[in-house]
Amino acid sequence: MTAPSPKTIPPKARAVIIGGGVSGCSVAYHLAKLGWTDIVLLERKQLTSGTTWHAAGLIGQLRGSQNMTRLAKYSADLYVKLEAETDVGTGMRQVGSITVALTEERKHEIYRQASLARALDIDVREISPNEVKQMYPHLNVSDVVGAVHLPLDGQCDPANIAMALAKGARQRGATIVENAKVTKVHTRDGRVTGVSWAQGDEQGMIEADVVVNCAGMWAREFGAQNGVSIPLHACEHFYLVTEPIPGLTRLPVLRVPDECAYYKEDAGKMMLGAFEPVAKPWGMDGISEDFCFDQLPEDFEHFEPILEMGVNRMPMLASAGIHTFFNGPESFTPDDRYYLGEAPELSGYWMATGYNSIGIVSSGGAGMALAQWINDGEAPFDLWEVDIRRAQPFQKNRRYLRERVSETLGLLYADHFPYRQMATSRNIRRSPLHEHLKARGAVFGEVAGWERANWFAREDQEREYRYSWKRQNWFDNQRDEHLAVRNGVGLFDMTSFGKIRVEGRDACAFLQRLCANDMDVAPGKIVYTQMLNRRGGIESDLTVSRLSETTFFLVVPGATLQRDLAWLRKHLADEFVVITEVTATEAVLCLMGPDSRKLIQKLSPNDFSNATNPFGTFQEIEIGMGLARAHRVTYVGELGWELYVSSDQAAHVFEAIEDAGADVGLKLCGLHTLDSCRIEKAFRHFGHDITDEDNVLEAGLGFAVKTAKGDFLGRDAVLRKKETGLNRRLVQFRLKDTQPLLFHNEAVLRDGKIVGPITSGNYGHHLGGAVGLGYVPCQGESEADVLSSSYEIEIAGERFAAEVSLKPMYDPKAERVRM
CATH class of the missing domain: 2.40.30.110 (Aminomethyltransferase beta-barrel domains)
Known part of the structure; x- marks a missing residue:
C-alpha cells in the first residue's frame, strides 16, 4: 500500500483509530459498515508490522464463555466471507481442530468445553484416540485418553485478514494512512478532541470525537500519556516451521495443551508453537522507535523442552529440517483477557487491545462489538469479561505486569481448573486483617488485586490448593464453614467491597435518576438496587445506605468498583454532586448466622433488636473499644451484620469479636463459603447471573424496581x-x-x-x-x-x-x- 501524502490526511474525522494491525483494521471496517465514513486509521509504520504479521492464524470458535464464543464464531464466519467481498485472499480454511487430552483431568475439561459448545450451537464431537489417529496419522496417540473435534474451526493468513479488513473499510469511505505516527491525543474538559500526527517531516492535527487505541504492545505507554491505564506487557512467543515434509497433506489444527503445544500444517510444512509455563517478558525498557516486522533474538534453549515433547508426539519432526525458528513479541494482560471499551478516565477514548495471542480469532468479533458500542453508546451484549473497566489502576505498575505476564502466557494452555489462583504478582492489596487471618489458617485468593481468605485450613492441613475438576482439598473445610453460618455464627472479612460516597445537594435526585429502586428513604435505611441501562439490563448491583439528607454510601463488588465509578461519573449531569471512592478507609467484618445477635450483643451496648435495628437499616455502634456502623444486610441468607470499621480500628474489633466468640462457636469463614451460601439462597452474582444484557425482570429482581417513583x-x-x-x-x-x-x-x-x-x-x-x-x-x-x-x-x-x-x-x- 502506498502512503498517501500528508495533504490527504483530513483535518477532521468522526473517529481516529491508532494502529494498523488486525484489531485496528477490524474496528475501521465495522465502523464503516455502520455508516461511519469519516474514519481515519493511522499506522506508525506499515499495516500488520507489529504483531499481526507473525501470528499463527488459528481460528478456534470455542472460548471459555458464551459471549467470547459468540465473538470468535463471528470472526470465523466473517473471515470465510471476507475474501469474496474484498478480493483479498485471506487463506481462511476450515480444516477443523482437534484438542487431545493426556490426563483424565484434561479430558474432563475438554469434555466440559464440548458440552458448552453444544449449548452454544457449535458443531463438536468427542472422539477416541483411534479416531484421532485416523484423522491425524502422524500423531503418537499412545498416551492420549480423549479428544474433541470441532470440524468448522480453521486457520488463516493473519496479515491478509488485516489487509482484507482494511480494503473493506476503504471501500466504505474510511481513510487508512501508513507511516503516520500519532504523537499526541488532545483533550478538553475530560474528553478527547483530536490527535496530532507526524509523517516524515510533515506534522498535522485531526479534530475527532472518538479516538480508538488499537496500538497493541504500544497501547500501555501510549495510554499513559493521557492518564489512561491499559495494563499489558509484551512477552516473547516462539514457534518453528519445518522444511517441506513429503506426503504431508491438509490436516486439522492440533492442540496438545498438556505439552503446551499447538501444530498447524501449512503448504506441506508443519508449524509447532508453544505457550510455555514460564514465559519471557519483553520490552521492559520500551520498544524501539524503528520496530517494524521485527523478530526477537532466538532462544533455542528456552524452546527445546517443547520441541523434545513435540518429537515424541509427532515423530516425523525428528527428521524434518527447520525452515524457520521464530520469536516475536505479543502483548499479554494480567488475567489473559483482552481490553475493549471506553477508558473510565477519559471520555471518547476507546480501545481494542491486549489480545493474549488470540488476536486473530478475536479481532473480527471484537471490532464488531466495539463499533456497535461506540455507535450506540452501550455495549451490544455483555462484554464485562473483556471490559477495560475491570482493570485496577495499580495494575499499570510495570514490575507487577512483568512478573504477571510471565505466568499468563502459559495459562493459555494450563488446566483451567475452577478456583485456580494466580501465583505471581500477589499480596498487592491487603486488608488490615490479613496477617490475623493468615495466622489462623487462611488460604488466600485474589480478586482485583485484593488478597481474600477463600477458605481456612485446619492446623494439620496444608495451606495450598490442590486443583481438580472434582472435589478439591478444601471441600470439607467449606462444608464446615457453611454449616457454621447456617446453624451458628461465622465471620467473613469483606474489606474488598468497593465503597463509594455520593454526596451533595443533588445526591438524592442523582441516585433516583440512576437507580431502579426508591432512593428517597430516611437516613439510616439501606436500599438494595440495580442501576440499569436503556434496555433494562443490569449495569450495577449494589446496596445504598443513606447516611444523611445529602450523603449516600454505595457498596459494590470489589471487582466492579472501577466500572461502577465510571458509570456514575459518566451520567453525572449539571448537578451538585461529589463522587468519592473510599474503599480503603474502612474494613468490613461480616458477622452472619442465627447466633450473630447473641455474639454482637456481648460486644456492644447498643440495641440490635428488630424493633431498633430491623433488616435493611444501619446504626452507629460501639464495639469493643472502637466504633463501627452495623449494616443489617446479608449475602448468605441469614441473620447478620456487615460491620464497617475504620481501617485503623479493624484489628482491634476483630480481636474483640474473636475473644467474645470463643464460647459462642464463632467460625472464621472464607469467600468459597460466602458463595455456596448465597447460591443456596439464589442470590444473584454480577457478571455471571446478572449482566448488562440481562433484563432486571427476567433476572427475578423486579421487587427492587419501583417504576411508580418517577x-x-x-x-x-x-x-x-x-x-x-x-x-x-x-x-x-x-x-x-x-x-x-x-x-x-x-x-x-x-x-x-x-x-x-x-x-x-x-x-x-x-x-x-x-x-x-x-x-x-x-x-x-x-x-x-x-x-x-x-x-x-x-x-x-x-x-x-x-x-x-x-x-x-x-x-x-x-x-x-x-x-
Missing part, C-alpha cells in the same frame, strides 16, 4: 417488558445426585433439549447437592409451565437430573434474615 434510566424498558412479558426466567437448579459439581457454563436441558448454560454454581452443603442458576426460555408460558418440565444438567458429556425452583430453595420466605 423516571429513571431503564424505566421505559422495564415497563415495555411488563407489557410484552418475559422471554426467559432465571431458575435455580439442584442436582439430585449428590456427587457431581457445578461451576458455570454446564449445559441446561429442558425436556431433553439444550436451552442454555448454567450461569453460576457451587455446592449447597445445607441443601445436599450442587446448586446452580441459569436462564430458561419461557415466552408465553406460566410459572407452572416452566416448573412442570423435566430438567437435566450436562457435565462433561454426562447428564444429571435436576430439581428446579423459581423461588430460593433455602428459606424461600426470607424468614431467617429477619429473625
Whole structure:
C-alpha cells in the first residue's frame, strides 16, 4: 500500500483509530459498515508490522464463555466471507481442530468445553484416540485418553485478514494512512478532541470525537500519556516451521495443551508453537522507535523442552529440517483477557487491545462489538469479561505486569481448573486483617488485586490448593464453614467491597435518576438496587445506605468498583454532586448466622433488636473499644451484620469479636463459603447471573424496581417488558445426585433439549447437592409451565437430573434474615 501524502490526511474525522494491525483494521471496517465514513486509521509504520504479521492464524470458535464464543464464531464466519467481498485472499480454511487430552483431568475439561459448545450451537464431537489417529496419522496417540473435534474451526493468513479488513473499510469511505505516527491525543474538559500526527517531516492535527487505541504492545505507554491505564506487557512467543515434509497433506489444527503445544500444517510444512509455563517478558525498557516486522533474538534453549515433547508426539519432526525458528513479541494482560471499551478516565477514548495471542480469532468479533458500542453508546451484549473497566489502576505498575505476564502466557494452555489462583504478582492489596487471618489458617485468593481468605485450613492441613475438576482439598473445610453460618455464627472479612460516597445537594435526585429502586428513604435505611441501562439490563448491583439528607454510601463488588465509578461519573449531569471512592478507609467484618445477635450483643451496648435495628437499616455502634456502623444486610441468607470499621480500628474489633466468640462457636469463614451460601439462597452474582444484557425482570429482581417513583434510566424498558412479558426466567437448579459439581457454563436441558448454560454454581452443603442458576426460555408460558418440565444438567458429556425452583430453595420466605 502506498502512503498517501500528508495533504490527504483530513483535518477532521468522526473517529481516529491508532494502529494498523488486525484489531485496528477490524474496528475501521465495522465502523464503516455502520455508516461511519469519516474514519481515519493511522499506522506508525506499515499495516500488520507489529504483531499481526507473525501470528499463527488459528481460528478456534470455542472460548471459555458464551459471549467470547459468540465473538470468535463471528470472526470465523466473517473471515470465510471476507475474501469474496474484498478480493483479498485471506487463506481462511476450515480444516477443523482437534484438542487431545493426556490426563483424565484434561479430558474432563475438554469434555466440559464440548458440552458448552453444544449449548452454544457449535458443531463438536468427542472422539477416541483411534479416531484421532485416523484423522491425524502422524500423531503418537499412545498416551492420549480423549479428544474433541470441532470440524468448522480453521486457520488463516493473519496479515491478509488485516489487509482484507482494511480494503473493506476503504471501500466504505474510511481513510487508512501508513507511516503516520500519532504523537499526541488532545483533550478538553475530560474528553478527547483530536490527535496530532507526524509523517516524515510533515506534522498535522485531526479534530475527532472518538479516538480508538488499537496500538497493541504500544497501547500501555501510549495510554499513559493521557492518564489512561491499559495494563499489558509484551512477552516473547516462539514457534518453528519445518522444511517441506513429503506426503504431508491438509490436516486439522492440533492442540496438545498438556505439552503446551499447538501444530498447524501449512503448504506441506508443519508449524509447532508453544505457550510455555514460564514465559519471557519483553520490552521492559520500551520498544524501539524503528520496530517494524521485527523478530526477537532466538532462544533455542528456552524452546527445546517443547520441541523434545513435540518429537515424541509427532515423530516425523525428528527428521524434518527447520525452515524457520521464530520469536516475536505479543502483548499479554494480567488475567489473559483482552481490553475493549471506553477508558473510565477519559471520555471518547476507546480501545481494542491486549489480545493474549488470540488476536486473530478475536479481532473480527471484537471490532464488531466495539463499533456497535461506540455507535450506540452501550455495549451490544455483555462484554464485562473483556471490559477495560475491570482493570485496577495499580495494575499499570510495570514490575507487577512483568512478573504477571510471565505466568499468563502459559495459562493459555494450563488446566483451567475452577478456583485456580494466580501465583505471581500477589499480596498487592491487603486488608488490615490479613496477617490475623493468615495466622489462623487462611488460604488466600485474589480478586482485583485484593488478597481474600477463600477458605481456612485446619492446623494439620496444608495451606495450598490442590486443583481438580472434582472435589478439591478444601471441600470439607467449606462444608464446615457453611454449616457454621447456617446453624451458628461465622465471620467473613469483606474489606474488598468497593465503597463509594455520593454526596451533595443533588445526591438524592442523582441516585433516583440512576437507580431502579426508591432512593428517597430516611437516613439510616439501606436500599438494595440495580442501576440499569436503556434496555433494562443490569449495569450495577449494589446496596445504598443513606447516611444523611445529602450523603449516600454505595457498596459494590470489589471487582466492579472501577466500572461502577465510571458509570456514575459518566451520567453525572449539571448537578451538585461529589463522587468519592473510599474503599480503603474502612474494613468490613461480616458477622452472619442465627447466633450473630447473641455474639454482637456481648460486644456492644447498643440495641440490635428488630424493633431498633430491623433488616435493611444501619446504626452507629460501639464495639469493643472502637466504633463501627452495623449494616443489617446479608449475602448468605441469614441473620447478620456487615460491620464497617475504620481501617485503623479493624484489628482491634476483630480481636474483640474473636475473644467474645470463643464460647459462642464463632467460625472464621472464607469467600468459597460466602458463595455456596448465597447460591443456596439464589442470590444473584454480577457478571455471571446478572449482566448488562440481562433484563432486571427476567433476572427475578423486579421487587427492587419501583417504576411508580418517577423516571429513571431503564424505566421505559422495564415497563415495555411488563407489557410484552418475559422471554426467559432465571431458575435455580439442584442436582439430585449428590456427587457431581457445578461451576458455570454446564449445559441446561429442558425436556431433553439444550436451552442454555448454567450461569453460576457451587455446592449447597445445607441443601445436599450442587446448586446452580441459569436462564430458561419461557415466552408465553406460566410459572407452572416452566416448573412442570423435566430438567437435566450436562457435565462433561454426562447428564444429571435436576430439581428446579423459581423461588430460593433455602428459606424461600426470607424468614431467617429477619429473625
